[in-house]
Amino acid sequence: MPAVPAPAKVLVSGVNGYVGIWVASAYLEHGYSVRGTVRSIERAGKHIKDTFAKHGDKFELVEVADITASGAFDEAVKDVDLIAHTASPFHFLGKEPSELIDPAVKGTVSILESVYAHAPTAKRVVITASIVSVWTYLIDSPRTFNELDWNEQAVNLVKEKGAEAGPATIYGASKTLAEKAAWEFVEKNKPSWDLVTINPPYVFGPPIHEVNSADALNTSQKFLFDILTGKLPEDGYETVSHNLVDVRDVAEIHARAAELPQAGGTRCLISAGAFYPQDELDIANSIEPKPWDGLPKGRPGVTKDKRHLITVSTDQFDRVYGFKMHTPAETIGDSLKDFKARGWIA
Numbered sequence: 071m072p073a074v075p076a077p078a079k080v081l082v083s084g085v086n087g088y089v090g091i092w093v094a095s096a097y098l099e100h101g102y103s104v105r106g107t108v109r110s111i112e113r114a115g116k117h118i119k120d121t122f123a124k125h126g127d128k129f130e131l132v133e134v135a136d137i138t139a140s141g142a143f144d145e146a147v148k149d150v151d152l153i154a155h156t157a158s159p160f161h162f163l164g165k166e167p168s169e170l171i172d173p174a175v176k177g178t179v180s181i182l183e184s185v186y187a188h189a190p191t192a193k194r195v196v197i198t199a200s201i202v203s204v205w206t207y208l209i210d211s212p213r214t215f216n217e218l219d220w221n222e223q224a225v226n227l228v229k230e231k232g233a234e235a236g237p238a239t240i241y242g243a244s245k246t247l248a249e250k251a252a253w254e255f256v257e258k259n260k261p262s263w264d265l266v267t268i269n270p271p272y273v274f275g276p277p278i279h280e281v282n283s284a285d286a287l288n289t290s291q292k293f294l295f296d297i298l299t300g301k302l303p304e305d306g307y308e309t310v311s312h313n314l315v316d317v318r319d320v321a322e323i324h325a326r327a328a329e330l331p332q333a334g335g336t337r338c339l340i341s342a343g344a345f346y347p348q349d350e351l352d353i354a355n356s357i358e359p360k361p362w363d364g365l366p367k368g369r370p371g372v373t374k375d376k377r378h379l380i381t382v383s384t385d386q387f388d389r390v391y392g393f394k395m396h397t398p399a400e401t402i403g404d405s406l407k408d409f410k411a412r413g414w415i416a
Contacts, residue, residue: 074152074193074328076101081150083107083137083181084157086114088288089198089320091121091279093156096321098125100329107134107146107157117280138176143184151191152328155181156198167228167240174248182255185263192263194334195252196327198320201271201313203246204339205380207238216383217269217337221246249337264334266327270320271313271341271382274401276408284414291317294405297347298354299415300366307348307368311378313341314350316396326391333390340387342395344378354402361406362415 080097084090085106094104104122108114111133122129132146137157147153157177178197185192205215206223224242227235235243249267256265274294281287284295296302302310323340327333351368354361396404409415 072193073331073333076329077103078151078193078328079103079105079149080152080154080328081105081107081143081147082154082156083134083143083146083177084155085131086118086279087156088277088279088291089273089317090156091118092275092317092321093154093198093324094122094129095278096318096325097154097328098122098128100325102152102325102328103128103130105130105132105146105150107132107137107143109133109135109137114280121278137180138173140180141184143181144188147181147184147189147192149191150189151193153181153185153189153192153195154198154324155195156324166233167235167243170240170244171228171247174244175251178248178252179255182252186255186259186261190262194264194266194328196266196268196324197249197252198324199249199252199267199269199337200245201269201339201341201382202238202242203249204269205382207242209379212377212379212381214381214383215339217339217386220250253337266333266335267337268320268323268327269337269339270315272315273317273320274314274405275317275396276404277317284409284412291405294350294402295409295414297350298362298365298402298406298409300368302347307351308346308373308376311344311346311376311380313344313380313382314398314401315340315342316401319393319395322393323387323391326393330390336386336390338386338390339382339384340395341382341384342398342401344381345398346373346376348373350398350402353399354406357399357403357406361403362410364416365406 080102082094085094086108204219224239228243272290
């Protein structure tokens with residue numbers, strides 16, 4: 071499928087979210103027009119409109135009250151050339167699998183059905199998926215995952231254990247089932263548009279959505295806040311390995327997914343590397359000038375030689391997109407500056 075260059079019109083679902091608002095910003099900066107969806111304009115509209123006021127009529131806001139409802143996006147998708155679906159729950163608070171799986175799967179299928187039936191001008195759909203639909207948690211030897219892998223383990227565990235599978239496994243199942251539903255929709259219906267999925271790990275970096283306290287941060291950036299302010303359990307700094315990526319790079323890859331013909335039909339993993347929280351403390355303490363005098367030190371260097379069970383292959387990202395991402399030091403440093411500017415750290 072050919073690229074979808076600016077000044078095409080993009081629909082961005084969940085534009086009031088941590089990732090969604092950055093994605094909308096990237097499209098606008100690349101010259102696109104953006105139509106963003108929120109559940110309630112009354113509750114979420116003012117901050118978003120103020121954020122994008124400089125773009126004038128190139129940005130518009132529409133309401134989609136329930137993304138899981140059939141036909142929810144029928145009006146929103148009309149006359150758009152590209153769809154970026156970022157709206158999907160990310161938290162570990164669900165007590166029952168349906169609390170995460172239903173909105174993830176139904177929201178994805180709902181928007182694809184609407185595009186298929188009501189968006190004859192659409193050329194590409196870009197879905198913000200997740201690395202947890204790729205890798206499996208329960209492994210005992212190091213493994214590198216790539217775009218051919220699927221987290222069937224989480225799906226099977228939720229089928230077997232239900233709520234007892236645990237919040238992280240339920241979240242993994244929700245993202246796996248939602249992304250599989252998207253690829254199966256395309257395979258079954260053979261639409262005139264193509265599909266791109268983007269699979270980031272923990273997404274860190276300064277928020278530009280409306281957030282009024284550190285406790286109200288989205289799940290991933292709150293994790294970074296807790297790491298950098300010493301709020302993790304002591305052993306959590308040395309035993310919990312994860313991958314990270316900057317939210318601004320996630321937004322940039324969404325914009326390039328429209329501009330690059332070769333992006334069509336790809337499932338792309340994006341990561342700036344694997345880290346223990348102690349690694350991130352060490353990085354934060356190495357930044358000059360020091361962004362915050364209150365930084366905890368933990369046990370510097372203790373994780374330097376520790377292995378990571380899970381790593382991510384970014385070969386496909388390099389082949390398809392190939393831009394230079396923010397370094398972890400830039401992501402962490404800019405996050406600390408943002409926390410300080412908001413008065414969340416002294």
